[in-house]
Amino acid sequence: MGRKLKKISVCLCSLLMACSMVACSGSNNSSSDGKTVTLAKELDIISMDSSYATDGSSIEAIQATVDGLMTLDAKGNIIPALAKEKATVSKDGLKYTYELKDAKWDNGTPVTAKDFVYAWQRTVSNPDAEYNYLYGEGGACVANADDIVAGKKKASDLGVKAVNDTTLEITLSKPCAYFESLMSFPVFYPINQEFAEEKGDQFALTPENMLACGAFKMTSWETGSKYVLEKNQSYYDADAVKVDKLVFNVVKDLSSSALAFESGDVQFTKLNKDLVDKYKDSDEYTEVLEGYLWYFQYNFSNEYLANKNIRKAISLAIDKDDLVNNVLKDGSIAAKGFVPTALATGPDGKDYRDTAKSYMDTNIDEAKKCWEAGLKELGVDSIKLSMLFDNADPAKSSAEYLQSHLQSTLKGLTIEMVAQEKNNRIEMQKSRDFDISLTRWGPDYADPTTYLNLLLTGNSYNYGDYTNKNYDSKMEEAANTTDDKTRWELLKEAEGICMDDYAVTPIFQVGGASLISKKVKGIETHAVGVPYIYKNVEVVE
Structure with a gap:
């Protein structure tokens, strides 16, 4: 766990200065242009590196900035993301083949099957990676994953192969009924090898050390205070993204974020037990079972x-x-x-x-x-x-x-x-x-x-x-x-x-229990995998 703590500690000094009150966000978080949505979150991101992210805030932010092979629609159905369509599966259920869409990272580099191979090998062979076990028979059942995690085989023995730039082939050790559901989870997302190795131990620690191939890209991250995601103009489906900016204010005092909601400075906030009775009759109050x-x-x-x-x-x-x-x-x-x-x-x-x-x-x-x-x-x-x-x-x-x-x-x-x-x-x-x-x-x-x-x-x-x-x-x-x-x-x-x-x-x-502005639509909640998906958020009048 030492590696993870190292990543978390970057910019730790800013925690001493960061203001956790939404009221301190000021006019910079205004949504007056109609294309910015500001959300209050109780917890900050822990890591933007998919090898280390285990908390909801991190998983949501990674999903917003990087696409996987699959994703979920508003009803929780598994649908293609970077994959052109669902996998072609062999008769014995042991081989999955995906064809990739024409997509690019935000530095102009194409997203290729090799990006998945690198990301998977990087995580499964890392003993500090929180989710390396999900590659093995406790998860996706990718061939040789458990032996690699145990140090008995090399990362290159993992059952994943780039047939060419746009074809990814995955071999399993045994059939896995929920395999494509896992492909929507961030630990299975791609990483650009050249960029990651160039950044070294600074990879994914700050916005300039991240690459995006999803609907948004991170442009600001003030640890303990705020992080900002802006529309990724390089995204293959950019026309479907209806907002220019998502601002996430990190607030532990939900009464403050509720007041900010009332004043229009925040368009989404969770509610705790002390606030439910006050707002439960509001037409902007909602409950979901997580x-x-x-x-x-x-x-x-x-x-x-x-x-x-x-x-x-x-x-x-x-x-x-x-x-x-x-x-x-x-x-x-x-x-x-x-x-x-x-x-x-x-x-x-x-x-x-x-x-x-x-x-x-x-x-x-x-x-x-x-x-x-x-x-x-x-x-x-x-x-x-x-x-x-x-x-x-x-x-x-x-x-x-x-x-x-x-x-x-x-x-x-x-x-x-x-x-x-x-x-x-x-x-x-x-x-x-x-x-x-x-x-x-x-x-x-x-x-x-x-x-x-x-x-x-x-x-x-x-x-x-x-x-x-x-x-x-x-x-x-x-x-x-x-x-x-x-x-x-x-x-x-x-x-x-x-x-x-x-x-x-x-x-x-x-x-x-939360408050969602009537002017905001498309914040998708999911009981499985990524808790909130933001690609389809829009501001309506």
Whole structure:
């Protein structure tokens, strides 16, 4: 993770001076010309390098400036982006061939199949790359990817080849039902090799060290304060881009951005629980169900949390409906399992969650019985645990509620609160410096495995080091079957194993309450992959 931190630290000194109040943005962010849209965002970009970007703001900004093979339309359907059309797939499902459109980087260089080969080899062979595992059988199943990640093969052995400048051929180790969904995710986007190598360790750190082949290009990035995307005149589909500029103000105080919205200085802002009641009757208020799932991750090296009854007691004691309805109040819903609602549709045409079981429903009486049983098994009458969480909503308000609720329900439980900025929280999880972490995951692709893979033994995001041979075996069985219906049922069985084991405790699925100006159309929200897509934004009168 050191490489990533190095990238984040650039311009760190500007954080001390950056103003996070939207009111400080001044007239430079005016949308009076009708072609600038200003949006308030709670979180800054972490990295514009697709090898390191894991947060929503970074993923959105990369998607706005670089096209992949595929993208999503407003309804979430997978459609071609740089690819002329969907892939030609071999009969055995192991070879995907894409023909590329005539597209250019904003320095005039053509986008070629070699740009994809370079980007993929660069990421999969980089041990610091956050998403290198997505190339292997935990994701796209590209041939030899897992061995390259493990250092057993060279990057050049990856199953991707530029047949010529406009033809990209990808070989898989086994069929992957959701492969084209992954092709819309930024870690699979192209990178111009000559430019990246010329910039070296400065690549993607500042606007002048980036190349764009998407709808916009970054022209300004003031860390902790603001970043600006302007229309990319070199974009192959530039005629479809209806705004000249997108200005993103980084604001942690949403009450300030709401006031800026009222004054017309901002055309989009999220709302927190304290603002929902004030604006919910406005015709500019909207709610969407996002794909992010918040859950408790347990550190299994903790002697108390290694006890199943303790984990079960905590899981059953949480009143998730009370949390989402009376604390969050933003359209979030209580989690019914480790696979969120509206993530993936099965072979039967139904949402996975509609046909799978519901887990960890609130049961206070049972929670207390399990708690007493766990204390007895451990030979103690009280337990102290730390809770790691982000020092921002919805994590902050949720953590405060959970601490109070659990301590009052489970006699003898003390929860020490450990509030951290997101990056620090992630680093502490990686170093196993936590007891319980209130954490989240956003789906990278539209399949239950984007969540279920997280609990496999040895998965790089399995920070609690949960392990269950039966779970691993069931997931492997699902990965190796070629029958879609059988695979779907095996995934449900696997979820049942980890949920019955209380490996993690799913708590809530995020709702996005926001204000969007009536003059702005085309801000697309997606529960899977890239949270917001801005290509089709326009200003209307």
